[in-house]
Amino acid sequence: NAGVTQTPKFRILKIGQSMTLQCAQDMNHNYMYWYRQDPGMGLKLIYYSVGAGITDKGEVPNGYNVSRSTTEDFPLRLELAAPSQTSVYFCASSDAFTGELFFGEGSRLTVL
Amino acid sequence: GENVEQHPSTLSVQEGDSAVIKCTYSDSASNYFPWYKQELGKRPQLIIDIRSNVGEKKDQRIAVTLNKTAKHFSLHITETQPEDSAVYFCAASSWTGANNLFFGTGTRLTVIP
Numbered sequence: 001n002a003g004v005t006q007t008p009k010f011r012i013l014k015i016g017q018s019m020t021l022q023c024a025q026d027m028n029h030n031y032m033y034w035y036r037q038d039p040g041m042g043l044k045l046i047y048y049s050v051g052a053g054i055t056d057k058g059e060v061p062n063g064y065n066v067s068r069s070t071t072e073d074f075p076l077r078l079e080l081a082a083p084s085q086t087s088v089y090f091c092a093s094s095d096a097f098t099g100e101l102f103f104g105e106g107s108r109l110t111v112l
Numbered sequence: 113g114e115n116v117e118q119h120p121s122t123l124s125v126q127e128g129d130s131a132v133i134k135c136t137y138s139d140s141a142s143n144y145f146p147w148y149k150q151e152l153g154k155r156p157q158l159i160i161d162i163r164s165n166v167g168e169k170k171d172q173r174i175a176v177t178l179n180k181t182a183k184h185f186s187l188h189i190t191e192t193q194p195e196d197s198a199v200y201f202c203a204a205s206s207w208t209g210a211n212n213l214f215f216g217t218g219t220r221l222t223v224i225p
Contacts, residue, residue: 031210042201042215050210099144099211103155
């Protein structure tokens with residue numbers, strides 16, 4: 001099993017550009033999450049999904065959108081990138097039994 | 113929403129000594145309290161967790177204690193080793209299905225050989 005796979009690992013965007021961070025998991029987990037990690041700030045939840053076709057906002061959803069068309073995939077879209085979106089983004093998944101979140105390797109995004 | 117505070121932000125200990133990291137939470141509905149370890153440039157990984165019906169849990173050199181009345185929980189690492197050096201995050205959630213964790217701001221632990 002690959003676990004949770006994120007792409008790209010690094011990306012530089014110009015202000016106003018858009019992009020999609022890809023996330024896929026092969027553990028058949030129902031629950032998936034997107035977090036952002038800023039220095040000294042811990043991880044904050046952007047969006048989450050409880051299953052295909054169902055998504056909901058977390059703590060910091062502004063400027064982002066998600067979709068969940070399959071159990072495996074949970075892409076995060078940034079529209080009109082801003083410098084405040086410079087961060088490391090982690091995708092994660094979990095099942096209903098253990099509560100453990102399995103994280104991807106992270107995507108470092110810089111907006112200039 | 114939930115607010116999790118974590119102290120200290122940095123901690124240095126000599127190899128073999130113990131390390132203690134403390135967290136407080138605000139939402140009395142929180143019932144799940146995990147600790148994640150993040151090595152430099154790596155993904156966070158779960159090292160131990162505790163649920164609200166338990167006061168203490170141990171796994172070899174690490175232990176977690178929970179005081180629900182005071183709304184605080186702590187991570188204890190005994191006999192520290194250089195490979196324990198990392199950033200440790202506490203978190204809390206009112207886990208029902210999706211496990212939406214609220215994280216503390218992290219503690220950078222350095223174990224000096």
